[in-house]
Amino acid sequence: MNREACLNEIEPGQTAVVKELLSDGSIRRRxxxxxxxxxxxxECVGRSPGGDPSAYLIRGAVIAIRSEDSTRITIHEQR
Structure with missing residues (x-):
């Protein structure tokens, strides 16, 4: 079953499909x-020891995204 969530809600090892970017300005452009x-x-591949940022595998590259930015990315969570 799929459910709508924010990117920061997925745990390491889970995958999701991006639904919409709610960010604006320079972070949206990046x-x-x-x-x-x-x-x-x-795919969420890990979290820093403090829990923020999280690392995500996006189109073959691992990218760290801060929690405050990943809450502005809606997803369809894959279970």
Missing amino acids: LLDIGLVEGTLV
Whole structure:
């Protein structure tokens, strides 16, 4: 079953598909530049020891995204 959530809610090892970017400004531009667009498959591959940021596998590259930014990315969680 799929459910809608924010990117920061998935745990290491889980995957999700990007639904929408709610960010604006320069962070939106950066996320779009790395290929984080609607329909992109994203896998959480880990979290820093303090829990923020989290690392995500996006189109073959591992990218760290801060929690405050990942809450602005809606996803369809894959179970």
